[in-house]
Amino acid sequence: MDGDRFADAFAAVPREWFLPIREQQRSGYDGPIAIGRGQTNSQPRTVEAMLRLLDVRAGDRVLDVGSGSGWTTGLLAHLVGPDGSVRGLELEPDLVAFGRANLGHGEWPWARIDPAAPGTLGDPSAAPYDRVLVSAEAAALPTELVSQLADEARMVLPVAGEMLLIERTAGEVRVSRHGRYRFVPLR
Template sequence: MDADRVADAFASMPREWFLPASARHRAAYDGPIEIGHGQTSSQPRTVEAMLRLLDVRPGDRVLDVGSGSGWTTALLAHLVGPSGSVRGVELENELVAFGRDNLASGDWPWAGIRPATPGVLGDPAGAPYDRILVSAEARTLPTELVAQLGAEARMVVPVAGEMVLIEQRTGDPRVSRHGRYRFVPLR
C-alpha cells in the first residue's frame, strides 16, 4: 500500500510555519486565517481536498496561482520532490516577500514564488504545466489557465462557489465539480 503522500506533505509543512507570528497560535484552526492584504491562509481541510483532486506526482511541473504565504507552494514542493518544480505567482508584493521568506526557511530549491504580472493570469511564458492549483475564486472558468495545461494535465480552481477539476486529455478538457467552497476573489 502506498503511503498517503498528501498527509505526509501536511505533516512535513506545518501551517504555522507559513502564518504571520501573531496568527501562529491559531494554526490548528480548520478555517481561513488572515495573512494580510485581504488574503487568507485557506482552511486546511479545503487545501487537502484540492491537493487530492490535483493528484500531484513526483517530477510534475506545477503552477501555484495565488501562492500567498507560500504554504501551498511548499506542500506542492513536497509532493513533486526534487525532480519536479513549483512556480508560485502572487499579486500582492508584500505577500510575495512573505512567501519567499517562508520558503527560504526550508530546503526546496525547486520551488519559488514570483510576482504575478498585472493583467496576466498564471504564467503563460512558463507553460505548459502538469498541474495548476488556483487558490482564489474565479467568476467563470479561466480559459487563460486551461490554455497553460500540458497534455494529461490537471487543474483545480474554485469557480463561482464550486471546486472544479479540469482534466486535460486529447480533445476537449473534462470538467467535473466537487462541492461548494468560498475563497477570496481571483483578480
C-alpha cells in the first residue's frame, strides 16, 4: 500500500477494531485470524488485493457477502464515502452482532450488516449493485450473484481456489483470474 486511497482506507479502518479482544495484539499479522464460528478475519494482503480488483468508487452501491467481523464492510464504507452505501451480509447470527458492534468504531451511517437469508446468495430483492465482494469460496461461479450486478459493475470472489474478477458491461459478463487463494466455504 503506497499512499493511495486503499492505503488510506486501511489506515482509517484499523484491523484491530474488527478482531476479538484476545486477538487484537495480532492485528499486524499478515495472515487470517479466527473470529469464531469457524470464520476468519482475512489476511490483509488478500483483502487489499480483492479491494484493488473490485475498484470501488465513491458513491458506489456495494454488497459485502460474508462480512464476518465487519472489517471489509468498514473498508468498503470508507472507499464509497457518504454518497455510497455498503450492505454486509453474514449467515452466523453471532458474527452479525459482532460485525455490527465493530462497525460502531467508525462513523459510517451508510454501512450496515444484516443477517443473510439461509439458502439465498446476496439479496436479489435489493439488486442491482455496482460492486459485490464475496469473502468466502464458492465451488463454482454463483450465477445468482452475477445476476445481481448492475451494468458497469464488478464482483470479486474466490471460486475453486482462484480469485475471480467478474465484470459486467453492456450486458456482457467477462471473467478474469487473479491468483490462488484459500477461504472458508461459501454456503
